[in-house]
Amino acid sequence: MALRKRLWRIIKENKGRYIGIVILILLGSFYFIAATGVANNLEKMVVGFAEEYRQEDLTFSTDIPIEDIAALEGESGTLIEAYRQYDVKLSGGELRLLSLSSKINIPAVLSGRGLENPGDILLDPYFCQKQGLNIGGQIELNGKTFNIVGTMAVPNYVFILKNLYDVLPTSGFGIGIVSGADIEAFPEAVTVYGARFKDRENLNAQTAKLHGLLSEKGYSLSEWLDAKNNKRVSMPWSNISSMKSMSFPVSTAFFLLSCLIVGVMIMRIVKSDGVVIGTLYAQGYRRRELTRHYMAIPVLLSAAGGLAGTLLALPCVRPVVDSMLIYYILPDKGITFSPLNLALAVLMPVAFIGLSSFLIIRKILKKPAVELMKGDEQKAKVNFIERALRLDRYSFNTKFQIREQVRSIPRLLFLVLGVSAASMVLLYGFTFNYSMDLVMNRGALERYNYAIEYNFKEVQNLQDRDIPEGAEPYNSFRAYPEGRETVEFYLLGMEPDSVGIKMNGIGGTELSRDQVNITYPLASRLKLKKGDTIHFVNKLDGKSYSLTIDGIIEAYGEQYVFMPLDEFNRMTGQPLGSYRTVLSNRELDFDESLLAGVMDARDPEAFEDLAMPTTLIVASVTALAVLIAVIIIFLVTSLMIDESRNTISLLKVLGYREKELAKLILNSSTPAVFIGFWLGLPFMLAFGNNLYGYVAEMINMVIPMIVNPLYVLISFVLIFAVYEITKRLCGRKLAKISMSEALKAGTE
Structure with a gap:
């Protein structure tokens, strides 16, 4: 009973810190349930509809x-x-x-x-x-x-x-x-x-x-198109597959990271209580009782955070699903949740945090009571880093700030890794948004000098129809490299004097259109360079072809191979002058019954609605990253103040004013925050490249990882703005420490 009362007293005395831990766990569980719930329900609607109502694999017409x-x-x-x-x-x-x-x-x-x-x-x-x-x-x-x-x-x-x-x-x-x-x-x-x-x-x-x-x-066949390339069918599946393939690993990684951070936090709290543990141990409490007592805190916090995050996420899934399906017509199967995911959202933080806490408590309780009562767990020890820095060369303030950090390596690593995690999430959101903008604007839209694309149902011939000035014929088919059916691309034949599509080499050099050119994303994916041979299969008829690469096109996401039109027609056995697409710089009066589709890229704003889910993701990720940074920096700063209470009290006795103390204590974390932010950038690039590679294999969509320096600067300002605000909040706690605490410590 006495230990139970002490448990609630500990939580009440440090309620701000424990609330922060609960919120961090809540965020992990919330994002886990929200992301997996949205992805699974969308998949259920799309896949279930396709299977139950027998969606076609192919559509075609015959003469x-x-x-x-x-x-x-x-x-x-x-x-x-x-x-x-x-x-x-x-x-x-x-x-x-x-x-x-x-x-x-x-x-x-x-x-x-x-x-x-x-x-x-x-x-x-x-x-x-x-x-x-x-x-x-x-x-x-x-x-x-x-x-x-x-x-x-x-x-x-x-x-x-x-x-x-x-x-x-x-x-x-x-x-x-x-x-x-x-x-x-x-x-x-x-x-x-x-x-x-x-x-x-x-x-x-x-x-x-x-x-x-x-x-x-x-x-004679026309309008031959498989479901994978039929946007009536593939557009929702591509969006949903992309979201599922990205949301699950992102949410899982963030969830495990949250558990790790909270586990480290609990470790510091338990270690700081070493004297109390020794005292209770000496009074006759058994190891099992003390273990159960200290395990109650992490288990209670993780269970409360996991359960709260799960309950808050449940009503949020429906609005997100509805916003994703605004352009798609699907039977509403209702919103359901996987019992396994619900259980994982609550039990995983309990398991991870409980296990890490148990190992720490067990390690501490193995020590004799006398040793624990000496308070060695709380004492700052001079380590090899401090000895290597030779701090005697610096002023007192500089020495104090450095010692404040290096004498608690776990706390320092926690701060660095925590800020790295927040920076990584923030940078990932901005980079994903910028990369998608590049794919759409510089790729899908800016690639065209001639903005209107007319696609015919059947192959046309230049001998039967004149192409007006300001328009150009193209011929193409869908292909995949031998042995890699998931990597699909277009082989496109164009006239040697074509100007309708921009074609620059790496670095902006002009490329000849009278040769075989491959876009950089496809070349990179297939590990091809100039002079290599690409072996591929026509997806339509299964025939195999080979081409030698003469040039590589600077591109963002597009997967094309270009070659001269006459060579294309000879290779595929079509009459010279055959074409299936016309690019034009103005509207042309074609018989509508002959057309399979028209793409008009003259109004880029018309494509913005399709990017609404991306905007939603970026906004939520940004808010999430800022909240993570606030909680992590607050937790570390709060812990640092608690561990330095006696030192702070003594400095007050010596005459230090509150502003000087705030600068001395709170500003000591600035280098760690700076390092943590810049570590987040390579972490984000490594994570993003691996994730985008996985997405490319899943849905054949190449997303470049392109970092915009402006977004890096914005992220840097946001992280440090959060840091400054958090310091001010923690400054109030520092001001409440009285000078009498130093006297009490001396008496003890």
């Missing part, structure tokens, strides 16, 4: 209808379904009608009911919202009236893009599902095929096999 789909399915091991589609122009928008599918791309009813009667139609919810339509109402399409019976989500239109190669949604465009009989009322409707492979492994080989079978049977 004539496929005669025997069942036979083709048997030969290729594929589910194939034909569906009809027709685009209807409306005032203020456009609606694409799709016939109801039964084998793949099965629509999921989100509200209302499914199709039951002739004239029924299901609409996507965003189109209903934009057009002011409601379930139970009607919509007239080319003179035919349909009854709106519900809203739906379709697996091959999770991200609603009008054309396969579009990047951003078309304003006012939506989709609707009608029965096969109803869509026959529109004779201009076209047939599109979706395919889903029964074998879920090695999809590239199966895609090439199906392409070969169709070509052998005499079908």
